[in-house]
Amino acid sequence: MPADGQVSASSPEDKTLGRMILIQAAFLAASYTAGTWLTLEVTGASVTTPEVMAHGVISAGFVAMSGLVAMMALTQRRRSLFLVNFAVFVYLMAASVTGFTFLGDTSDPNRITLANVSMMTGIGLGMPATCYSLVQVWRRDDLQGSSLVPTMVYIALASLALTAVAGTFVAGLTYATAIAIHVGLGAFTVAALLGVLVVSLVEAADRSTSRNGQRVWLSLLGLGATSVAAGDGVVAVTSGGISYVVVMAEITILVYIFLMIAVAAPYTIASLRSRKESK
């Protein structure tokens, strides 16, 4: 059993692939942020609009990194990792077609809805996929079946993704129905985040070490971010201010970031040193 924070059974290839997955996750977060800003704040978008070009470049990075992780997994004979990331890659390319279609006629409401929903679904697929990939690649002892935290994080991320996707339907479905589904899924996300917190607390107490202490704090940060996002949502519904919707969406990505950091915790000087030495 390795000491706390030691990365065990991870080859240099694993660590390189892990870094690629982190870059993929960073592109996912940036794509979501740029896309949300573009959807809610930019009117009269065209292929030459700076926000559209920025979103296009960042999203292309997300697509490319998903494909790269899939192909690298293929060369390393990692079947499940390849299948998950290849599915995300193929889906993202299909979603990009809806973006091109939208740019062909930016006034068509059907094209707008299709582009929004398909792209947000791409983000929704990417969230649990990147988390799964990271867990598979950074093979720590506590991530190999003995901890329930990764499972709880998958549930929380899937729920978060569904909440975000349901949020894009608010403009398309009956308003009350869409809001009810969005809020219900948001509540389930909070429940799942509480699950991550409880499991982290139980495991930290059970092992009598501080190895999951960081996960407890990161779960609390995730819960805090969710609360702020929910508050913004309530203000947006009552006041009608679109800026609150932007803030709500942008804060949502913080929950994803906290969970991604939590799943690979703990971070110690020893683990960081071992990663540096492996370069």
Add this chain to the structure above:
Amino acid sequence: MAHLESQVRPTLPGEELGTLSLSSLKVTLRLCYANFVTYLLLYVTGMYINIYITSGVSPVGIDDPTNMLHMILSSVNFVITLTVGVVGYLYGMKKVAIFSTGAVVCLIVATIGGLLFISTGGARGPGVTLAGGWIMSFLFMLALFLSYYATLRVMRAIRVIESLGGEQA
């Protein structure tokens, strides 16, 4: 493990065998083959757009089906070329890495040329539109040549390792 295999793989002067296992090298070669199919389809769709759409019949828009297919294929092409480059870089095949990276750079600049072309009208117009089209076409061919050379290096490594008795060499 690849890094352990490198300890038993002999170093031959003038040969660049890398540290990737033989089976993984074969997977990389298949990716290279898939890339050439993508290059071919990119060429066909590009020519279709060039000859049948932009030759005075009508300009091409970003939502034209052939154009969308062309852009999707370019994404696949970019990802595979990037993967081959990363494999070369990570597993000690310097020439594969350099030539694939060159191809990736060409594809990025070609994409910028394509965006210039499509955003300035997408027709056989003078000035920036024409320049964008030319940049795209020229760098596409250069990327194809560089990918071809990287593929040859991967093929060469496979042949040499096999002639030395595979992984037991």
